[in-house]
Amino acid sequence: MYEYLRTRNTCTPKLIVVLIGMLLFGAQAQAGSAAGGESHFRAEQISAFAKRVEKTMAAHGARVAILARVGRPVADLPDGFHYTHVAFAVYSQIKTTDGRSIPGYAIYNLYQDAGHPDHSSLVVDYPADFFAGVYALKTDILIPTPELQRQLLRVIASDTYRKLHNPAYSVVANPYNRKFQNCTEHTLDVLNAAIYHTDDIDVIKADERAYFKAQPVKINPLKMLAGMVTMPDLKVTDQKHGVRTASFTTIARYLRQYDLLADELVVAQQ
Template sequence: MWTTSRCYWILLLCMFSLTAQASSMAGGEPQFPPEQIIAFSKKVERTLAAKGARIAIVARMGRPASELPEGFHYTHAGFAVYSEVKTADGRTLPAYAMYNLYQRNDKPDSSYLIQDFPVDFFAGVAVLDAGLILPSAELQRRLLATLASPTYQALHDPHYSAIANPYTQGRQNCTEFVLDVINAAIYQTDNINRIKASEKAYFEAQPVNVGPLKLLFGSMFSADITTVDQPGSPVTATFETIAKYLHKYDEGSEVLTVTLQPQTGVAPSGN
């Protein structure tokens, strides 16, 4: 028998199966001319460089805002790290490298870690809109140390869910991974139990809300969605909730938005 609760979860899974693709996967079908993607990527890098950022959290829009659930704007986040990159002709140039958790194209319930570049990161976006979090100088120092240590790889859980619960273990998405790395850096620990305890105590996750319930038949379950790590009403980490978290607890952190228009500062809502 179909229950209201069962219908709720089917509707939820359908919604996220539509938004997960092109959200946390590498590449994707380009929606803009290559020269526009390159120009936008360079604008993001120039913005980071002008702020003197050695490391920052960068988010992208894999879907238009109209297709995302309430409270969601960006669909994927990773770390941008100031680096020296060797060109094909042997030159060494300053640039930002992206450190990502990507969902596997051929196995959507699994993820992997990879380093690429902003032009790759923004290649398949639906909107040329980037969110940037610039941590304080001290947290940037700690984050760089964490990324360079075995802790970074150790925090990766390859069992992927688009709505992974940041308070529990067993499933992970890109934003939960970013949050775990941030807290590993803050507390200078690789102890995942301590990291999860601090997140449960201090981090406010985003409720996953859906519209009116609707009875849906057929095979609507997606491999990249599971609720095994959701003991109650579903919650997940987002770029916005991470921004609010650092705004509250990391004095000196800054949030910016970069679009085709001049970039603007963003004051996260809440305390």
């Protein structure tokens, strides 16, 4: 959109540039993606909920699970989206700063960079960090079959996990190509690296085009235009025939459809 404005209005005065600047500034103020976002629950509530999620996974013997969180108000989520962030939880031996080793889950995330939301990094944190800042104390847990868990452990502990990361971030990244990536697409790519025993992203994308059904993103066109102008992490140049992206729901459906899911659990504040 910005490119379109620039090319179509080469003679227009500075007003439009100023307006775009105002929109961009406003978007940055609203994005709020820096580390340490506001909390919506007391620390004790976050801590207790995170521990409950951990114990639920442990009770089911999960070595690797897929977790989701609600990072925006539920009422604002577009049709078909129930969560805003997805990551792997991996049963681990955790080394503490005081030199002890304790059992628990580490969370393997793809996070947008603070200050550069169109760029991402791979970050390991822990359940209490993962759920800090959520809008609802609720999560879905996908526990893959034991064989898929074994293969996921192999991939996550290998160079393949990082090799599959594309730092060029779009919040609606098209999972069928390599141009941009978001957290759900990275999760999907890691899953398929484990399923197909490959680190070749072209093979993974071909399999995803063949078997994975992405979530259509239904948004008011004007809002989409606004986002394209004001949000650096909203890019659709990788899309054809409508906007589609991977979501927690479509990943769950994919695993379910191909008998790769051992358990699906919901943990919510009572």
